[in-house]
Amino acid sequence: MPENQDYYEILRVSENATQEEIKKSFRRLARDCHPDLHPNDARAAERFRILREAYEVLSNTEQRKKYDRRRQKRSSRNQKQNTSQVYYVRGAEKLLIKDYRGAINALTEAIRLNGRFIEAYLKRCEAYLAVGKDRALLEDCQRILRYQPDNAIAYYYRGRARQRLGYTDSAVKAYNKAIRLQTNFAPPYYYRGIAYYELRYRNQAIYDWQVYVELCQQQGDMQGYSLGMDLLRRCSWLYIKPGNQALRWWHWGKAKVATHFDNPRSSPFQALTSLKHQMSQLVTRLGFIIQTWLGTLLQVMRDPVGGMLPAYGRFEPLILAMVSVGFMGVAQAGLMLSMSFLGWSGDAIWRLFPVGMIPIFSLFLASLITRAFLMHHRHWTGDLFFASSAVLPIGIFLLFAPLMNLLPNFLNLLFLIIGSVFALSHTILLLYGGCTQLLNVSESQAAFIVPIMIVLTAFLTGIVSNQFL
DSSP states (O other): OOTTOOHHHHHTOOTTOOHHHHHHHHHHHHTTTOTTTSTTOHHHHHHHHHHHHHHHHHTSHHHHHHHHHHHHHHHHHHHHHHHHHHHHHHHHHHHHTTOHHHHHHHHHHHHHHOTTOHHHHHHHHHHHHHHTOHHHHHHHHHHHHHHOTTOHHHHHHHHHHHHHTTOHHHHHHHHHHHHHHOTTOHHHHHHHHHHHHHTTOHHHHHHHHHHHHHHHHHHTOHHHHHHHHHHHHHHOTTOOOTTSHHHHHHHHHHHHHHHHHHOTTOOHHHHHHHHHHHHHHHHHHHHHHHHHHHHHHHHHHHOTTTSHHHHHHTSOHHHHHHHHHHHHHHHHHHHHHHHHHTTOOHHHHHTHHHHHHHHHHHHHHHHHHHHHHTTOOOOHHHHHHHHHHHHHHHHHHHHHGGGGGGSOHHHHHHHHHHHHHHHHHHHHHHHHHIIIIISOOOHHHHHHHHHHHHHHHHHHHHHHHHHHO
């Protein structure tokens, strides 16, 4: 029988009715729906079945006592639920007028009456966040996730509390979980961007704020859209607002240079000084590029799993592309140098170039496809950095492999084995770190994606090798 139906109401008797009153009422009601009197009426048959079920329970003394106890408990539970709903509405109303203390008191009473009232917990989390009770906020998030492990809003609030308590890395993990559970939930992108910016992962922060702005625009949140655009204006190096001081300085410098070279009275000494200054700037920029490239190489090789995201997050797409091209150059140079020491001819070595590009191309393509499938918006230079970093250890190994020919045979073989194992292990770790940090997939998904990338790379490399060699 449905739980909202009452046997006493079905038989139309009071709770204190005697057995004789119950029996008379059943006989009177049964005449209107007895199957013998209504042979082809399905509704009458169902009505008679319910009447008979109610009569069998209430006409038996023991069964009636058990039913009365269950009915009383159900009534008490319904009363508590209705009362908790009243307190919940009262708390929500106080939140609207920013009476956070009153909201916490009302919502706490609602939770006391109904310990699994998830909506009340979430509203109380909002109030705790407003008054700065971060420890209490974490406790409520833990209770919500105990009942609903896939609640994205609870993970978002957990991230906010951890971030304000100073646990920024842990906050990023909570935001990641919230975004995986609900990809169109805008606030986690905004605050994860702030956390990334605090951790100096500037590129990732700008990406998150761009996604936040797009989601706010799609969802009609103009206040959030303005907030995200303001952050992008203040934190993006490439953004120059027309009419600001930086743009005026640019026009001023351009006018000064044009005036200097257009002046026919400029002495050869002044022209030489200007040329020297320009050359000095060029050398400084080249030094910065080389230093950046070497620093990124050491960071990636020293920490293949945890170093991918910091290396990626520090640079703009243009610098990241230059670093990736440098990594690709190391890989190609290592392949060609090792083949030349094995006695290959010049034509055969140059035919290796497309073969050496296939692993990079296949990993780049796999990263693009994975990112598109997971709907992660990011500049394509991130995928290029992921692919070129993965082949870097093998390129370095091939670059130094010819030097091992100077060693005795047994040492040569030993160092070749050690070096190849080291390079392959680093490549696998870089693929894993790139998947978990740059592609933002879970560890279980990365364990599935990395072998597919390796198999795809080996397959495409084998096909191209048969064509060009």
